[in-house]
Amino acid sequence: MLSTELTRFKEIGRVITILTAWDSISASFVEAAGADVVLVGDSLAMVALGHSTTLPVTLEQMLHHTQAVGRGFSNAPEKQPLVVCDLPFLSYQCGEDKAVSAAGTLLKHSCASAVKIEGAETETLLVIQRLIRMGIPVMGHLGLTPQSVHQLGYKRQAENKNGQDKLFHQAIQLEKAGCFSIVLEHVPNEISRKLKVDLKIPIIGIGAGNDCDGQIRVTADLLGLTKKQPPFAKPLISGRQICIDALKGWVQSQRS
Ligand code: KIV
Numbered sequence: 001m002l003s004t005e006l007t008r009f010k011e012i013g014r015v016i017t018i019l020t021a022w023d024s025i026s027a028s029f030v031e032a033a034g035a036d037v038v039l040v041g042d043s044l045a046m047v048a049l050g051h052s053t054t055l056p057v058t059l060e061q062m063l064h065h066t067q068a069v070g071r072g073f074s075n076a077p078e079k080q081p082l083v084v085c086d087l088p089f090l091s092y093q094c095g096e097d098k099a100v101s102a103a104g105t106l107l108k109h110s111c112a113s114a115v116k117i118e119g120a121e122t123e124t125l126l127v128i129q130r131l132i133r134m135g136i137p138v139m140g141h142l143g144l145t146p147q148s149v150h151q152l153g154y155k156r157q158a159e160n161k162n163g164q165d166k167l168f169h170q171a172i173q174l175e176k177a178g179c180f181s182i183v184l185e186h187v188p189n190e191i192s193r194k195l196k197v198d199l200k201i202p203i204i205g206i207g208a209g210n211d212c213d214g215q216i217r218v219t220a221d222l223l224g225l226t227k228k229q230p231p232f233a234k235p236l237i238s239g240r241q242i243c244i245d246a247l248k249g250w251v252q253s254q255r256s
Contacts, residue, residue: 001036001082003114003137003180009036009213010202016181016214018084018204019222022048022065026219027072035081039116039216040066042086043146047220054146055089059102062088063110070111084139085112089147092117096130103136114138116183118145120170125177132178140174142167143208144186154230156207158187167191168198175199183216184208186232207232 009016018037021027022044030038044065045057066085073080085106092099103115114137117128128138143157158167167187174182181202184192189209196203196213205212207230217233220226224235225243 001078003082003084003139005082006036006181006202006214007200010200016202016204018214018216019219020044020047020217021069021072021219023068024072027069028074030219031073031075031081036214037082037084038069040069040083040085040112041116041218042088043218043220045088047218047226053149055149057088059088059091059105062086063106066106066110066112073111080111082114083110083112084114084116085110086116092124092127096127099127100130100134100136103131104134107136114180116141118142118147120173120177125173128174128177128179138177138179139204140171140179140182141185142170142174142182142187143184143191154186156186156188158191164188164191168195171195171199171203175201181214184212186230 006016017035018039019030019035020039020041020043021030022040027038040062042054042057042062045051045054049057062085069083087099087102091102106112106115116139117124118141120140120142131138144152144154158164171182179201181204183204183206186207189211192203192205192208193211196211202213204214204216206216221229221233222236223239224237225239229235
């Protein structure tokens with residue numbers, strides 16, 4: 001599926017579903033669940049590698065995990081979900097050439113056919129435009145942007161008029177720069193409601209209310225696998241406890 005297909009989904013009113021995957025098993029779950037897009041998010045730094053923020057994950061690790069995700073799919077290539085890979089911290093903040101090399105490496109050596117970038121500062125917009133001119137589709141990410149945790153924390157963004165005006169402006173800039181969609185994380189519902197109407201590209205929400213063109217979730221959060229859940233991502237099952245109980249049962253059965 002081409003990334004531009006998501007705009008067609010928006011036009012026909014089909015809700016877009018995106019789930020994260022970080023290895024072959026999680027990718028096979030997400031494909032079998034029928035999600036439109038798989039994001040190999042840099043949240044894998046926390047979910048799979050045990051870091052306390054997304055900052056430490058490297059380009060090499062993102063590539064390694066994206067390759068594993070590709071090996072987890074069973075459908076024929078044309079039936080597989082679109083794979084988007086996060087550009088990790090410091091792979092695009094140091095200039096356009098470095099960003100093209102990082103994004104190109106992911107597309108060249110894995111199943112990813114697009115990248116996601118956080119923010120819309122002037123330098124970031126230049127990077128996005130260059131990537132798109134080089135044939136690399138880009139998904140934007142605004143609101144709570146975890147790579148800026150040391151500046152923003154993990155709190156809800158755009159709570160006041162200034163913040164909201166800035167966010168609207170940035171979203172328009174991302175559309176103009178050529179992004180094929182925008183992830184909007186942990187912002188008041190009214191923002192996604194307005195952007196959904198104002199922009200032609202899809203608005204994909206997480207903690208941004210139901211009034212979006214699509215929703216994205218960290219699969220480990222939905223399955224209740226992580227020790228600490230974000231307040232806006234309610235687990236569907238208590239996966240962690242289910243796994244612990246099953247394994248405890250096995251350990252005890254071996255001892256008795
Ligand atoms: O890294 C990630 O999983 C993400 C989602 C939270 C959108 O960026």
